[in-house]
Amino acid sequence: xxxxxxxxxxxxxxxxxxxxxxxxxxxxxxxxxxxxxxxxxxxxxxxxxxxxxxxxxxxxxxxxxxxxxxxxxxxxxxxxxxxxxxxxxxxxxxxxxxxxxxxxxxxxxxxxxxxxxxxxxxxxxxxxxxxxxxxxxxxxxxxxxxxxxxxxxxxxxxxxxxxxxxxxxxxxxxxxxxxxxxxxxxxxxxxxxxxxxxxxxxxxxxxxxxxxxxxxxxxxxxxxxxxxxxxxxxxxxxxxxxxxxxxxxxxxxxxxxxxxxxxxxxxxxxxxxxxxxxxxxxxxxxxxxxxxxxxxxxxxxxxxxxxxxxxxxxxxxxxxxxxxxxxxx
Amino acid sequence: xxxxxxxxxxxxxxxxxxxxxxxxxxxxxxxxxxxxxxxxxxxxxxxxxxxxxxxxxxxxxxxxxxxxxxxxxxxxxxxxxxxxxxxxxxxxxxxxxxxxxxxxxxxxxxxxxxxxxxxxxxxxxxxxxxxxxxxxxxxxxxxxxxxxxxxxxxxxxxxxxxxxxxxxxxxxxxxxxxxxxxxxxxxxxxxxxxxxxxxxxxxxxxxxxxxxxxxxxxxxxxxxxxxxxxxxxxxxxxxxxxxxxxxxxxxxxxxxxxxxxxxxxxxxxxxxxxxxxxxxxxxxxxxxxxxxxxxxxxxxxxxxxxxxxxxxxxxxxxxxxxxxxxxxxxxxxxxxxxxxxxxxxxxxxxxxxxxxx
Numbered sequence: 001x002x003x004x005x006x007x008x009x010x011x012x013x014x015x016x017x018x019x020x021x022x023x024x025x026x027x028x029x030x031x032x033x034x035x036x037x038x039x040x041x042x043x044x045x046x047x048x049x050x051x052x053x054x055x056x057x058x059x060x061x062x063x064x065x066x067x068x069x070x071x072x073x074x075x076x077x078x079x080x081x082x083x084x085x086x087x088x089x090x091x092x093x094x095x096x097x098x099x100x101x102x103x104x105x106x107x108x109x110x111x112x113x114x115x116x117x118x119x120x121x122x123x124x125x126x127x128x129x130x131x132x133x134x135x136x137x138x139x140x141x142x143x144x145x146x147x148x149x150x151x152x153x154x155x156x157x158x159x160x161x162x163x164x165x166x167x168x169x170x171x172x173x174x175x176x177x178x179x180x181x182x183x184x185x186x187x188x189x190x191x192x193x194x195x196x197x198x199x200x201x202x203x204x205x206x207x208x209x210x211x212x213x214x215x216x217x218x219x220x221x222x223x224x225x226x227x228x229x230x231x232x233x234x235x236x237x238x239x240x241x242x243x244x245x246x247x248x249x250x251x252x253x254x255x256x257x258x259x260x261x262x263x264x265x266x267x268x269x270x271x272x273x274x275x276x277x278x279x280x281x282x283x284x285x286x287x288x289x290x291x292x293x294x295x296x297x298x299x300x301x302x303x304x305x306x307x308x309x310x311x312x313x314x315x316x317x318x319x320x321x322x323x324x325x326x327x328x329x
Numbered sequence: 330x331x332x333x334x335x336x337x338x339x340x341x342x343x344x345x346x347x348x349x350x351x352x353x354x355x356x357x358x359x360x361x362x363x364x365x366x367x368x369x370x371x372x373x374x375x376x377x378x379x380x381x382x383x384x385x386x387x388x389x390x391x392x393x394x395x396x397x398x399x400x401x402x403x404x405x406x407x408x409x410x411x412x413x414x415x416x417x418x419x420x421x422x423x424x425x426x427x428x429x430x431x432x433x434x435x436x437x438x439x440x441x442x443x444x445x446x447x448x449x450x451x452x453x454x455x456x457x458x459x460x461x462x463x464x465x466x467x468x469x470x471x472x473x474x475x476x477x478x479x480x481x482x483x484x485x486x487x488x489x490x491x492x493x494x495x496x497x498x499x500x501x502x503x504x505x506x507x508x509x510x511x512x513x514x515x516x517x518x519x520x521x522x523x524x525x526x527x528x529x530x531x532x533x534x535x536x537x538x539x540x541x542x543x544x545x546x547x548x549x550x551x552x553x554x555x556x557x558x559x560x561x562x563x564x565x566x567x568x569x570x571x572x573x574x575x576x577x578x579x580x581x582x583x584x585x586x587x588x589x590x591x592x593x594x595x596x597x598x599x600x601x602x603x604x605x606x607x608x609x610x611x612x613x614x615x616x617x618x619x620x621x622x623x624x625x626x627x628x629x630x631x632x633x634x635x636x637x638x639x640x641x642x643x644x645x646x647x648x649x650x651x652x653x654x655x656x657x658x659x660x661x662x663x664x665x666x667x668x669x670x671x672x673x674x675x676x677x678x679x680x681x682x683x684x685x686x
Contacts, residue, residue, distance in 0.1 A: 053498035054602045080498070176653070205653040211603065214596055215394050219647040222387040223379060239502075243597050247520050262502040262598070 046074040046291065047095035050106040050131075052082045055208070055236055056260045057280055058106065060324045061131060064281035065104050068288040074101065083175065085112035092116040096123045102291035104284070105140075106131040110179040114139055126294055128287040131280070132180055137304055141294055144287050144306045146278035148180050151257065151310030152187020155276040158312055159192065159231050159255045162273050166197030167228035170220050172206045172213050172241060174233040181205070184233045184257055192231075201227065206237045213240025221248055229253035235260040235275055242272050259313050259324055267318040274314040280324040283308055363670055364618055364634040367663075368641065375645035382648055389526065395640035396533035397588045399633050401607055402614035403540045404584025406632040407577040409615055410544070412557040412624025413477035415581045417466060417484035418611055421459050422589025422604035424488045427495040429455035429590055430599020433512055434501035445510040452518070456586045462488055463582020467575030485608070493601040500600040504593065519594025529591045533633075536584065540629040553577060557624025614639055617667045621675075638663070 046069040053059035058080075066076045077098065081088035088108040095103050096119065103120055105127055107113035114136045117127045121139060129143040137143075163169065171188065174181030192198050202220045206213035213232065221227060221244065230245070230252060232238040238256025245252045256263050259277025266272040286308070293301045311317075311326050320327040376383040401418050408415040432451045436443040446454070462484065469480035506512035521528050544550040552573045555563040564570055588607075593599045618635030620627025642663060646656045 052602060054493075054500065054600050056500060059499055202650055204647060204650075207653070209602075210598065210600060211592060211596055215644075216647050218390050218394070219387075219644045222384070222390055223381045223648045223650075225381075239598065240596065243595065247595070262500070265502075 043099045043101040044074050045098055045100045046076050046102050046104060046288065047091075047098070047100040048076055048078045048104045049081055049088060049091050049095075050078075051108070052080050055234075056262065057235070057258045057278070057324065061106060061280045061284050064284035065130070065288050068285045069104075072288065072292045074292075081108045083108050083178075085109045085116075088113060089116040089119075092120050096120055096125060100125050101295050103127040104287050104291060105129050107134060109177050110135045112177075126291065128291045128294075130283050130287045131278070132178065133305075135179075140304065141300050142287065142290050142302060142304055142306060144283050144290075144308065146280075146283060147307040147309050148183040148278075149187045149190075150307075151276040151278065152184040153191055154310060154312040155184075155231065155255055155257055155274065156188040156191030158274045158314060159188070159229060159253070160195055160198060162253045162255070163198060163229050165195050168199050168201045168224055168226050169229040169231060170202040170204075170217070170224065170227055171200055172204060172216065172230065172232040172237045174205065174208045174237070176205055178208075181208075181233055188231055206232075206240065208234055208236060210236045210240040210243075213237035214244050217241040217244035218248070221245075221250070221252075227252060229255070231255045232257065234258050235263040238263055238272055238275065239266070242266065246271075259311070259321060261321075261323065264313060264318050264321045267313060267315055270315070274312060277311045277313045277321060277324060277326060279308050279310070282325065363674065364631060364638060364667075367617075367667065368634060368638050371638065371641050371645060375641075375649065379645075379649050382645060387644075387648070389530070391641055391644045392530050392533075392637075393527040394644055395636050396527070396529040397592050397604075398607065398610050398614055398640060399533050399636035400536050400584050400588040400591070401604075401611035402618075402632045402636050403536055403629055404581035405608070405611045406615045406618075406620055406627060406629060407540070407544075407553060407580045408477070409612070409620050409622060410553050410557045410624060410627055411574055411577050412560065413470060413574065413577065414481060414612070414622070415463075415466065415578065415585075416478065416481040416608050416612075417462070417488055418581060418585035418588075419604045419607035419609075420485045420488035420492065421462050421582050421585035422592065422607060423601060424462065424492040424495075425455040425459045425586030425589040426593040426599045426603040427492040427501070427601055428458050429515075430501035430504055430593055431495050433504045433506055433515055434599070436510070445506075445512050448506065448512055448514045448517070451512065451515070452590055455590050456583050459586020459589070460579045460583040463578040463580070463585075464575060466582065467578035470578065471571040471574050489601070489605070492603075496599075496601060498601060500598055502598050504597055504599060515594050516597065517594070519591050519596070529595070532587070532591065536587070537629060537633050544629055549573070549576070554625055557626075559625070610639060611636075613664045616671070617664060619671060621671075635667075638667075 048062055048065045050058045050062050053062055062078050066078055069076045079091045081091055085108040103125055107129060110133060113134050117139050120127050126141040129140045131145055133143045133145055134140065173185050201224045204216045204220065206216050217230060230241045232241055235256040235258035238254050239262055242254045245254060254272045256272060256275040259275050263272050263275045290301055313321055317326060372383065381387055405415050405418055429451045432446055432454065436445040466481050466484050469475045470477050504515050506515060518528050523531055544553065552568050555568055556570050556573050560570060589604055592603060614635035615632045616622065617638055618631030620632060642660060643656060646659060
């Protein structure tokens with residue numbers, strides 16, 4: 001008896017699995033056979049994965065994507081990977097097991113995200129990247145990013161203008177594993193290095209973090225008391241740097257990148273001098289719209305690599321900026 | 330023999346045999362001296378490289394940076410002395426930051442309308458929250474017999490999660506307060522100075538002084554060492570071990586909350602990731618300062634020195650422009666090296682103790 005059940009049980013389970021597999025096969029077979037989203041089986045779930053909403057930029061990104069998806073009739077699952085590729089990989093697995101219709105992803109690493117996105121693709125789930133690119137094409141359906149190089153060029157020009165083309169400055173860079181950290185830094189230097197009298201006396205990574213930017217700026221100011229300006233790779237670091245500048249009672253030009261509401265209000269109060277606005281909400285909405293079109297038609301409506309231009313925010317236009325968008329631009 | 334295992338090296342209790350006492354003192358001097366030697370070497374090294382390192386303003390600034398980790402580490406030291414560990418201090422600091430930041434920025438929504446508290450009350454609430462979370466840790470460890478590592482690891486996640494829930498992940502960007510709300514002045518503890526020394530440093534000095542008095546001059550302090558040195562002996566000698574344990578977690582939680590508030594005040598903004606992974610820096614400071622993770626051995630002064638070593642090292646590396654990656658490598662190497670020398674000294678110490686016994 002025991003022996004028999006020992007044989008029958010695995011057979012039975014295999015049979016159940018086979019039926020289940022057939023079921024899902026035939027289910028998708030009724031749809032468009034060529035549709036890459038067939039595996040999703042008519043799911044109405046859109047999974048949105050971003051870095052920690054701790055940074056208002058990602059919060060805006062999440063909110064805009066979720067709102068747009070709901071508007072188009074999707075359920076949403078909003079997750080945060082906290083810039084940890086392992087956590088991101090697990091979240092993509094969640095999306096696969098929940099048979100999501102599409103994934104909207106602001107990824108955790110240009111290289112370390114590729115495998116997970118490929119896994120989703122193999123499972124028939126299209127991924128739409130926002131804000132950050134990955135180092136491979138043909139894996140995600142779309143990579144919609146703000147033009148960081150162009151934006152950093154704008155920021156660099158404004159910074160050079162504010163500095164009057166000369167003097168010592170420091171740079172706070174983002175997390176080194178994030179492509180944007182490098183792209184922005186290169187963008188800044190593409191402009192700043194053309195001024196022979198602009199001298200970078202310190203360059204430190206503050207890992208996109210406000211508190212780290214604060215302490216590192218304080219220490220940098222100790223080493224280089226004549227610093228006239230600080231250019232930061234994002235707004236949270238600019239805020240941290242500005243807190244240090246204020247605490248030191250100095251007049252130092254601080255320029256950020258992102259266009260976050262906190263920095264915009266600081267600009268209006270003559271604190272931080274300028275930032276570069278990334279159209280975060282617009283990018284999220286574009287990604288959701290394209291995901292929707294893809295789910296319905298089975299093909300991409302736009303080329304994979306898309307970039308949206310950034311806008312410089314300074315005291316002249318800061319008033320018209322709300323939630324990562326400049327009115328009338 | 331029981332004296333040497335149960336009693337702390339500092340202060341050598343009066344009833345210890347004079348020979349042992351002298352040895353314990355000599356060993357203690359060595360233990361303390363080691364951290365001091367490292368600190369002196371660090372300062373000499375960085376001063377040689379950068380003329381800005383050994384200036385008054387930089388020393389004050391570095392001490393201010395040390396203050397936050399030192400306060401966290403002092404709290405953790407109490408827990409480690411009893412043979413426990415507190416991994417939740419970074420998260421408690423973040424939680425206190427979000428609770429207080431929220432009270433300042435959005436107030437407390439009550440059915441009758443939104444209430445704003447004065448800064449002093451807000452700070453007090455933040456610290457009480459930290460102490461309460463610490464009490465929960467203590468109860469988990471004593472009443473529910475959860476291993477301290479697990480209990481506080483759980484709390485690391487829970488407290489961080491609650492901090493994120495407080496604002497739905499967002500940041501409270503402006504903690505300056507307004508006159509009509511009567512909640513201005515939060516910057517005093519983190520930004521302002523008194524007699525040329527940052528208030529945060531004064532607070533660290535006060536916390537350290539109080540902790541030194543408590544550990545070396547009070548019955549409670551002796552019980553803390555006794556519980557960590559030999560818990561069974563402590564129980565048998567009538568010490569209410571559970572009470573002592575709960576108390577140390579409460580102290581640790583309150584210190585963590587205070588550190589979180591100082592950090593938040595300095596930043597002028599509260600965000601839920603405040604002080605992430607700071608627990609490791611705090612534990613590292615305690616261990617660098619000669620606190621044994623097994624419990625029963627260590628001093629507050631040692632911990633404070635340990636915090637100075639870590640802080641002066643990190644700031645020095647930034648000052649001379651070393652890349653972030655090397656900063657991480659050097660910091661880790663120094664911590665491990667410190668523990669190796671600590672082990673060597675332990676062997677030396679126990680060898681000496683055996684010879685005299």
